Amino acid sequence: MTGSLKLPLVRKLGAFVTFSEDELSVLTSLLQRRRTFAAGHDLMRQGQVDQTAYILIDGWVCSHKLLPDGSRQIVNFQIPGDFLGLRNVLLHASDHNIEPITQIEVSEVLISDLLEVFSRTPRLATAVLWAASRDEAMIVEHLVNLGRRDASQRMAHFLLELGARLSLVGMGGSGGYTCPLTQYLLADALGMSAVHVNRVLRQLREDGLVTFRSGHVTFDDHDRLVELAAFDPAYLDQGGPLMK
Amino acid sequence: MTGSLKLPLVRKLGAFVTFSEDELSVLTSLLQRRRTFAAGHDLMRQGQVDQTAYILIDGWVCSHKLLPDGSRQIVNFQIPGDFLGLRNVLLHASDHNIEPITQIEVSEVLISDLLEVFSRTPRLATAVLWAASRDEAMIVEHLVNLGRRDASQRMAHFLLELGARLSLVGMGGSGGYTCPLTQYLLADALGMSAVHVNRVLRQLREDGLVTFRSGHVTFDDHDRLVELAAFDPAYLDQGGPLMK
């Protein structure tokens, strides 16, 4: 067994299938073309016709859409092991922006490489499509979050989802996790104002549910938080040994 | 040329590629296993482990998620030519419900058939994945709708998107379209109450923008409606001759 089990992507896909040595080597060969981006330097912009995809190795990223009035909606945050821009590969132009929140390291994935992987190792192709399906399921749950939960429930659900995702790649435990997101980023992700984010976080903290302070999320009462948010992690499809 | 050009699925995918005769026959072979469902008889339920997908031939469908408190969020409506349940094929369990709004006719798609299509005709596989990417782009835009637009803009955007989608499969023109959705369905899709849906529709009608009455949507002032909603159809990726 190599050190590749430490790679977030491998850990994540491991929730779907167990790879053979051959598949592992093909997978890691996808991760060779490394690049680094500084926070705020977009990897991709709305309307851009560049059909490049990336795999996030290290750091945090957000994908968002900008509206003509200057406001924006963050669609999701990406953490190590996640794909970036996969949806745009087949669309004529990118429909969203991809912006690093921290300094990041990515692997560039050429479409040609991806297609070769698809034809050579069908199980790996299936695993990639599984990850894509899971990403879509997450977006759907965010839609439910915005449409049918109030601000407190939205926040609770968001923090729990992030915790579950981070656990899967070894970046968080049941007690909490480190998180570089600002209240402005949370606001744009949860469809509310930064002021209200602050109020909601205070409320959750005073109620003894979660504490989000100076870059760290602490679950003070995980069970009650799950109940408040009506959080059912089934959509994350991570039923393996890593799920509690 | 056969009569297959009248098929909504073929028209839709035609916005992405032009098919050869051989590809057309493979595509239509996917549409053989016909089934009919009555309104209200779900094709699929949350948590179900059935990995069947369908292609909608005729009628209207909605996919939605139910919350423990009884409320629901409609993720999208499907119209003829759309896939149903494609995302669930690789997930361990369905993450949403699929419910016919009218009586519908569908073609059942077996995973085995789909995989065979993928290996035999790569261009067709690409077209299917394009459609899936487009569906996801739509969900993302709905997310933006819920997160960053007020009720009037949401409604305007929704009605415009539906119009553009229907045009692509020959079910609507620039003037308007026939639409079986109730105000309750609109409410669950747009994340608001049915009462407010009613008020918003009245406002849009009195402002001379759109009229939605007795199952028919009429664009009274398409340009102003587009401006109100900040509607940019780029995400629908239907840049062909059908887009105005």
Next chain:
DNA sequence: CGCAACGTTGAAAATCGTCAATCGACGTGG
């Protein structure tokens, strides 16, 4: 005729956004 589903409207209440101000941490230039 009477029920049921959908549409419509008003009034009161809750949620949330906007505006405005303050504070602490941090880095930079003088």
Next chain:
DNA sequence: CCACGTCGATTGACGATTTTCAACGTTGCG
């Protein structure tokens, strides 16, 4: 070293949007 500006977090007051509650109208159908 200190002044200054910036960014993020925080709080209060006020106002706008939207929900809830309640009632009534309309249509279609058994």
